[in-house]
Amino acid sequence: AHTKDTAIRSIRATIVEAPTRRRHKLSNTEVTHQGYVLVRVLLDNGVTGIGEASTLGGPRWAEESVESIKAAVTNYLGPALLGQSALAFEANALRMGKAATRNFAAKGAIESALLDAAGKTLGLPASALLGGAVRERMEVIWALASGDSGQELEEAKEKLRRREHRQFKIKFGFIPPQADLKRLQALRAGLGGEVRLIVDVNQGWTEAECIRFMPALEELDVALIEQPVSALQLEAMARVAARTSIPLLVDEAAFTKEEIARIGAMGCGSVYSLKLVKSGGLFEIKRAAAVAAAHGLELYGGCLLESSIGAAAHLAAFSTLPKLEWGTEHFGPRILVEDLVVNPIRFEEFEICVPDGPGLGVEVDEDKIRAFARKD
Ligand code: MUC
Ligand code: MG
Known part of the structure; x- marks a missing residue:
């Protein structure tokens, strides 16, 4: 052309x-x-x-x-x-x-x-326009979110058996904390001690609930707790972060660079979830990553259940980041009954592969x- x-x-x-x-x-x-x-x-x-x-x-x-x-x-x-x-x-x-x-x-x-x-x-692939890829694939996390404990354990086991995912993010906060803990206990018991478990509360808990229930999450060896309290309660999040031995993953609390600088300076968490829907652009995701990293935060490649189209855009940016300590949670293409492209993004050996064709590398x-x- x-x-x-x-x-x-x-x-x-x-x-x-x-x-x-x-x-x-x-x-x-x-x-x-x-x-x-x-x-x-x-x-x-x-x-x-x-x-x-x-x-x-x-x-x-x-x-x-x-x-x-x-x-x-x-x-x-x-x-x-x-x-x-x-x-x-x-x-x-x-x-x-x-x-x-x-x-x-x-x-x-x-x-x-x-x-x-x-x-x-x-x-050229979009990653080339974003500075060039430094990784072609990344470890990919799966989210468990049906609320049915037996189903969630079977789903996780199936992902492990197929060698698609070995790290799981469990969605919390739509039932009382005690009931969520039961779900988590069942998963830990069923999956064993080796599997990495992450909890996303999506702002569902108060600070008091964090104080009460985080020790139980520590016992269950949860690797990361995502956005436990309201995105507006930065001081509470900082207090919770100081109290628990589990790193907090900041999600809804920071969209813009200025918001990231603030949560970084306040110590609201020690990992930041990158998302296109928060940054408003792929070049801006790279700047968000730089601001977060400059405040000592590790990086997590977030998602909002995008199809292979949105996932390809995210992966183009994520592939160029000097560091991406937590990999990505881009399970969206696999949660859809039907993906929106003729060449869905490939998942192999617990990793997701960055498309290498021109542009985003996917065809609608x-x-x-x-x-x-x-x-x-
Ligand atoms: C979120 O809050 O992280 C990503 C995975 C998932 O299950 O929900 C989204 C949004
Ligand atoms: Mg989240």
């Missing part, structure tokens, strides 16, 4: 609702379908690029919903970029910043689509998109 004609001709957004293999529960919501907005950009050279914005149960995990994302892309962010070169990544991010505050999932999807189109134009399955697109 011609590298001269990289002007952005159109930007379109489609709402997609893809069924999940089982119910996925969190402290404040549960899903049986994943809501995505697919963003397609068309350049003057005829190349198209695809990006994905993910949500979890409507505007629940964060403020953005599929409806708000589509509106932001169609009415504000898209129009601000028409006629600009897809290769002008920083200038385009500035333009989006002027057109809309926050709206990170929407901005992240557009930038992913531009990286896809630019990479396809230049014949148009039949699936037609089947799952919201009819409105």
Whole structure:
């Protein structure tokens, strides 16, 4: 394709609702379908690029919903970029910043689509445009979130048997802490002492509940506790972090670089979860990682149950980070009944493989998109 004609001709957004293999529960919501907005950009050279914005149960995990994302892309962010070169990544991010505050999932999807189109134009993987990959695969964590203890143990055993995952994140906070502890005890007893277990409370506990129940998590050798208290209660999170021997993973409490600097300075945790829907761009994820690392935080490659499209975008950025101590939790492509691409991301020997084709390296399955697109 011609590298001269990289002007952005159109930007379109489609709402997609893809069924999940089982119910996925969190402290404040549960899903049986994943809501995505697919963003397609068309350049003057005829190349198209695809990006994905993910949500979890409507505007629940964060403020953005599929409806708000589509509106932001169609009415504000898209129009601000028409006629600009897809290769002008920083200038385009500035333009989006002027057109809309926050709206990170929407901005992240557009930038992913531009990286896809630019990479396809230049014949380079998106990771090359982000600085070049320093790793081609990474250890990948699976999330257990049905709430049915027996089912969760069977699911984990199956993942181990298939050599797909050997680290598990257990979603807490949708039942009382005592009941969550029973789930965890059953998993630890059934899986043995070697398997790494992470707990994500999704802001579900008070500081008092942390004080009461974290000693039990320590006994069960939990490796990491993610966002135990409200994202707004930074002081409480810092006190909890100082009290427990388990490192805290900061998720909902920090989206922007300034927020990361604050949680870093306050000691709210010692690991940071990177997410496109928090950073609003793949270049920005790299800056988020640098700010977190400069405050002494280790890095965890987060997800919001993206399909292989969103996962490919994340992996392009994660693959370029000098350090990614905790690997990634990109299990999204495998929780969908049907992935949205014809060449799903590969999982091998407990690792997820970074696609190496041009752009994001995935090809949209148009039949699936037609089947799952919201009819409105
Ligand atoms: C979150 O809070 O980490 C990622 C995995 C999962 O089960 O939920 C998401 C969001
Ligand atoms: Mg989380």
